[in-house]
Amino acid sequence: MARAELMDFDTALELFEPVLGFEVHVELSTKTKMFSDAPNPAFSANEVTDANTAITPVCLGLPGSLPVVNEQAVRYSISLGLALGCQIAPMSRFARKNYFYPDLAKNYQISQYDEPIAFEGTLEVELEDGTLVQVPIERAHMEEDAGKLTHVGGSTGRIQGAESSLVDYNRAGVPLVEIVTKPIVGAEHRAPELARAYVSTIRDIVRALGISEARMERGNLRCDANVSLRPRGEQKLGIRTETKNVNSLRSVERAVRYEIQRQAAILAKGGTITQETRHWHEDTGTTSPGRPKSDADDYRYFPEPDLLPVVPSPALIDELRDALPEPPAARRRRLKEEWGFTDLEFRDVVNSGLLVEVADTVAAGASPQQARKWWTGEIARIANAQDAEPGSLISASDVAAVVELVESGALTDRLARQVVEGVIAGEGTPAEVVAARGLQVVSDDGALIAAVDAALAEQPDVLEKIRDGKVQAAGAVIGAVMKAMGGKADAARVRELVLERAQA
Amino acid sequence: MSAAANSADLTRATAADLAARLAAGEVSSVEVTQAHLDRIAAVDGDVHAFLHVNAAALETAAQVDADRAAGVALPELAGMPIAIKDVLCTLDMPSTSGSKILEGWVPPYDATVVARLRAARMIPLGKTNMDEFAMGSSTEHSAYGPTRNPWDLERIPGGSGGGSAAAVSAFEAPVALGSDTGGSIRQPAAVTGSVGVKPTYGAVSRYGAIALASSLDQVGPVSRSVLDAALVHDVIGGHDARDATSIPDAWPSMAEAARRGAQGDVLKGLRVGVVRELRGESGGFQAGVKQRFEETLDLLAGAGAEIVEVSAPNFEYAVAAYYLILPAEASSNLAKFDSVRFGLRVEVPGGTVEDVMAATREAGFGPEVKRRIILGTYALSAGYYDAYYGSAQKVRTLIQRDFAAAFEKADILVSPSAPTTAFRFGEKLADPLAMYLNDVTTIPANLAGVPGMGLPMGLAPEDSLPTGLQLMAPAREDARLYEAGAAIEALLETHWGGPLWAQVPALSGSASNGGAR
Numbered sequence A: 001m002a003r004a005e006l007m008d009f010d011t012a013l014e015l016f017e018p019v020l021g022f023e024v025h026v027e028l029s030t031k032t033k034m035f036s037d038a039p040n041p042a043f044s045a046n047e048v049t050d051a052n053t054a055i056t057p058v059c060l061g062l063p064g065s066l067p068v069v070n071e072q073a074v075r076y077s078i079s080l081g082l083a084l085g086c087q088i089a090p091m092s093r094f095a096r097k098n099y100f101y102p103d104l105a106k107n108y109q110i111s112q113y114d115e116p117i118a119f120e121g122t123l124e125v126e127l128e129d130g131t132l133v134q135v136p137i138e139r140a141h142m143e144e145d146a147g148k149l150t151h152v153g154g155s156t157g158r159i160q161g162a163e164s165s166l167v168d169y170n171r172a173g174v175p176l177v178e179i180v181t182k183p184i185v186g187a188e189h190r191a192p193e194l195a196r197a198y199v200s201t202i203r204d205i206v207r208a209l210g211i212s213e214a215r216m217e218r219g220n221l222r223c224d225a226n227v228s229l230r231p232r233g234e235q236k237l238g239i240r241t242e243t244k245n246v247n248s249l250r251s252v253e254r255a256v257r258y259e260i261q262r263q264a265a266i267l268a269k270g271g272t273i274t275q276e277t278r279h280w281h282e283d284t285g286t287t288s289p290g291r292p293k294s295d296a297d298d299y300r301y302f303p304e305p306d307l308l309p310v311v312p313s314p315a316l317i318d319e320l321r322d323a324l325p326e327p328p329a330a331r332r333r334r335l336k337e338e339w340g341f342t343d344l345e346f347r348d349v350v351n352s353g354l355l356v357e358v359a360d361t362v363a364a365g366a367s368p369q370q371a372r373k374w375w376t377g378e379i380a381r382i383a384n385a386q387d388a389e390p391g392s393l394i395s396a397s398d399v400a401a402v403v404e405l406v407e408s409g410a411l412t413d414r415l416a417r418q419v420v421e422g423v424i425a426g427e428g429t430p431a432e433v434v435a436a437r438g439l440q441v442v443s444d445d446g447a448l449i450a451a452v453d454a455a456l457a458e459q460p461d462v463l464e465k466i467r468d469g470k471v472q473a474a475g476a477v478i479g480a481v482m483k484a485m486g487g488k489a490d491a492a493r494v495r496e497l498v499l500e501r502a503q504a
Numbered sequence B: 001m002s003a004a005a006n007s008a009d010l011t012r013a014t015a016a017d018l019a020a021r022l023a024a025g026e027v028s029s030v031e032v033t034q035a036h037l038d039r040i041a042a043v044d045g046d047v048h049a050f051l052h053v054n055a056a057a058l059e060t061a062a063q064v065d066a067d068r069a070a071g072v073a074l075p076e077l078a079g080m081p082i083a084i085k086d087v088l089c090t091l092d093m094p095s096t097s098g099s100k101i102l103e104g105w106v107p108p109y110d111a112t113v114v115a116r117l118r119a120a121r122m123i124p125l126g127k128t129n130m131d132e133f134a135m136g137s138s139t140e141h142s143a144y145g146p147t148r149n150p151w152d153l154e155r156i157p158g159g160s161g162g163g164s165a166a167a168v169s170a171f172e173a174p175v176a177l178g179s180d181t182g183g184s185i186r187q188p189a190a191v192t193g194s195v196g197v198k199p200t201y202g203a204v205s206r207y208g209a210i211a212l213a214s215s216l217d218q219v220g221p222v223s224r225s226v227l228d229a230a231l232v233h234d235v236i237g238g239h240d241a242r243d244a245t246s247i248p249d250a251w252p253s254m255a256e257a258a259r260r261g262a263q264g265d266v267l268k269g270l271r272v273g274v275v276r277e278l279r280g281e282s283g284g285f286q287a288g289v290k291q292r293f294e295e296t297l298d299l300l301a302g303a304g305a306e307i308v309e310v311s312a313p314n315f316e317y318a319v320a321a322y323y324l325i326l327p328a329e330a331s332s333n334l335a336k337f338d339s340v341r342f343g344l345r346v347e348v349p350g351g352t353v354e355d356v357m358a359a360t361r362e363a364g365f366g367p368e369v370k371r372r373i374i375l376g377t378y379a380l381s382a383g384y385y386d387a388y389y390g391s392a393q394k395v396r397t398l399i400q401r402d403f404a405a406a407f408e409k410a411d412i413l414v415s416p417s418a419p420t421t422a423f424r425f426g427e428k429l430a431d432p433l434a435m436y437l438n439d440v441t442t443i444p445a446n447l448a449g450v451p452g453m454g455l456p457m458g459l460a461p462e463d464s465l466p467t468g469l470q471l472m473a474p475a476r477e478d479a480r481l482y483e484a485g486a487a488i489e490a491l492l493e494t495h496w497g498g499p500l501w502a503q504v505p506a507l508s509g510s511a512s513n514g515g516a517r
Helices: A008-017 A071-082 A188-209 A249-268 A314-321 A328-339 A343-351 A355-363 A370-387 A397-409 A413-424 A429-436 A443-460 A460-467 A471-484 A491-501 B003-011 B015-024 B029-047 B059-068 B112-119 B162-169 B186-190 B226-236 B254-263 B287-302 B315-338 B353-364 B369-378 B386-409 B433-439 B445-446 B478-496
Strands: A018-028 A095-098 A107-109 A118-126 A132-144 A148-152 A164-168 A176-181 A223-229 A241-246 A276-281 A286-292 B051-052 B081-085 B122-126 B175-179 B195-198 B219-223 B272-275 B305-308 B412-416 B452-459 B467-471
Touching: A008 A188, A008 A249, A018 A188, A018 A249, A071 A118, A071 A132, A071 A176, A071 A188, A071 A314, A095 B315, A107 A132, A118 A188, A118 A249, A118 A328, A132 A188, A188 A223, A188 A249, A188 A328, A188 A355, A223 A249, A241 A249, A241 A286, A249 A276, A249 A286, A328 A343, A328 A355, A328 A370, A343 A355, A343 A370, A343 B305, A355 A370, A355 A397, A370 A397, A370 A413, A397 A413, A397 A429, A413 A429, A429 B081, A443 A460, A443 A471, A443 A491, A460 A471, A460 A491, A471 A491, A471 B315, B003 B029, B015 B029, B015 B226, B029 B051, B029 B059, B029 B081, B029 B122, B051 B162, B059 B122, B081 B112, B081 B162, B112 B122, B112 B226, B122 B162, B162 B175, B162 B186, B162 B219, B186 B195, B186 B452, B186 B467, B195 B226, B195 B478, B219 B226, B226 B452, B226 B478, B254 B478, B272 B287, B272 B386, B287 B305, B287 B412, B287 B452, B287 B467, B287 B478, B305 B386, B315 B369, B315 B386, B315 B433, B369 B386, B386 B412, B386 B445, B412 B478, B452 B478, B467 B478
Parallel strands: A241 A276, B081 B122, B081 B175, B272 B305, B272 B412
Antiparallel strands: A018 A176, A018 A223, A095 A107, A118 A132, A132 A176, A148 A164, A223 A241, A276 A286, B051 B122, B175 B219, B195 B219, B195 B452, B412 B467, B452 B467
């Protein structure tokens, strides 16, 4: 639907009540895959690059191969379930979800069906203005990822119309936890914002747990957003669509808003919504139909006979519960206080999705104000220009190193911005960029004194004024010195020297 | 002694005997291997037990001989040839599971049991024929033509592991590996007069065994004596981290148990439970099979065993439950044969990937495989799951309870291994249900996961063909089977005046001994 045909958002909300639901897939960063000892590409230290190199007979579903459950993935899943406020099943089971698709090596996916490892939870999500929303969680279950198809030929890059397809099974068997919410009602006009905040909260949780790299742009965290509308006063839920391929927090928000406006336009004209999956297109900001989906899809689930039930001991569950990090909302309250930020400063960090980055930078030794300034300023600006997540551009420890160089006087703010730029450009660590670009502040007084004397000699009138006690006149000389030094001087020291040499 | 007689001597020896002679340096692995390769060359044109003969067998044997000559300490079965059912993945030989869809496929890995054979320095002789994907009781469903029963070439050798059983009973291999999902080791053993063991579920790794029904499949040994089966079991058994259903416990030596059974008087006071429902009182059991079974019970009683009758009322539903669980699991296990990564690919010009998958499966699977995939797909469908798969799983639980109750009254359970002797080719092909019922005695052990052994019980008077005795023990009590089995074998061989296999008719081959009949 072209954007012009959409119903205005506020009008849509007057006529209809939006109901949301989310399926979020989290790739766990275990060293090996869910059911095999192949290296897990979702653990970046494994450095998997070439297609079909991180595979074993199990990943390829070769005849005779058998799955074995990754114990670390089970521990991670339990931790995540606990962090979502879920109950942990004393016994859960894997099941086979049977369907034919070329990226699915066995033509069945090992997943969990009616006996998931975690169920019945609540996640507290904080909106931009601090409003807390309780999102009901239905379940979180373990499963394996499928391979990746690349369609060759055809204009759309999709399977329809392609001449042939290539399959990369590196991703096949990557451990996933799928988190499924119950229908979320009552978000009203804040539904798009809630969608973003929900996914953002899950991202914060899995990062804090250290169980996923949670890079949406890499597919470590994937969100399918279910949206349905019901006319005001109606109890029955409307027909829903499931929007896939939403790969950033911003997209989640936009996609939900778009679907509300699209569905409202159809319903208002007396049309009906088709139950289907839809694909989000980042470039146009629209969704398009995928395959029809009905509740009658028959995956012929049955218990996976190659695996035993998962029976975590109560002691293990207690151990993982005790090791849980603070819930995000509580953590935010604590950090705001510790950092001494104003409401505005703190909201700026949270709304930019940079809480983890700032916290990590503070943990790496930077002052909270400096950490905030760099992330929400220069780095966010570059990220915006590159359409990337700030956290994917530079590490917290590198930012802390830059702050340290500024505070020690080795860099000016201007030089530091160049260093940050160099680190983001992949030129190395801050120290390497400083060395390679020759950006260190000139702290050799000899060189500075020579430049000061030269500048004073060129501006005798200013020299006169300084000698007459008009100290503010020194600015012109300081500027000339800084220019002569190519900016690589500490302005405060230059000022001291100008005043000193003027009296000499 | 002529060369031919010497060769026959080596092919008719038991593995235990050969192992002793190999260890003593009386005979080399090359000689033993060559004798079996000669025998295969001579008779396998008639028998067709092998789908593939290992071209590197002699070379591997020579390495064992060289190591032995160099004084390297070697395992007990080092240098012993062994035939391997084609359901097992082998790095150096095609592994087809009897199907066209895997024709020529050489896996990039060894099944765990095959890796263990190699580690024990045994000599893989080749891959043996089987019903396609182990679906059948006759090898008539092999995509590569049936195997013939060495006792009567017009008759089936049993199935699905007819190739391994025929190889052993035709003296083409001293021992072999099979797999047993509902009787595929024990029923062929019965109709070829050999010994076959389905271990406790989880006792032997399934990694690299091309799956039929994951919750029922179990790999096990095929041989001409109980001790030989035990020796092979000790090589292949034990925990495997690559099979999540593998039992982690340590196991006692099966060979020691067999030796104990053969020498001592373990039958005295042994409570032998006769399963009333498998005694042959209902239809379908051949008179000669029932007769040999009752005679065996008399012999056991004479040897001091306490014969008790036990009832397992739910065994009546075993075949029905089995033919829901097996097709359900098989329909899913066989989904991977889609032409994308391995095996047959039937190109469809201008077709979609689904068209290619469908055409490949249409051309690559035989009718019995298609029948079971359709049955299983139906049984798992939404709306039918509870009535079919769900109910079958409940029956399984009831059968496990029947076993538990029976084992309170008896140390081992006995029944005929199969209701009939070997039937003629084509006799049951048109009637799948009749074929399925040939596994009525063996299926309960698979459903309950308990171990079962088939051993020769004499020839049926009416057709002079082998009958089999089945022993069953509680789960994890495989050693009890070998101990009792070896004792019963010794008792019967004393009664017959020698092993039953001495009466296998000669086959037209240079290595045949012109013996009985």
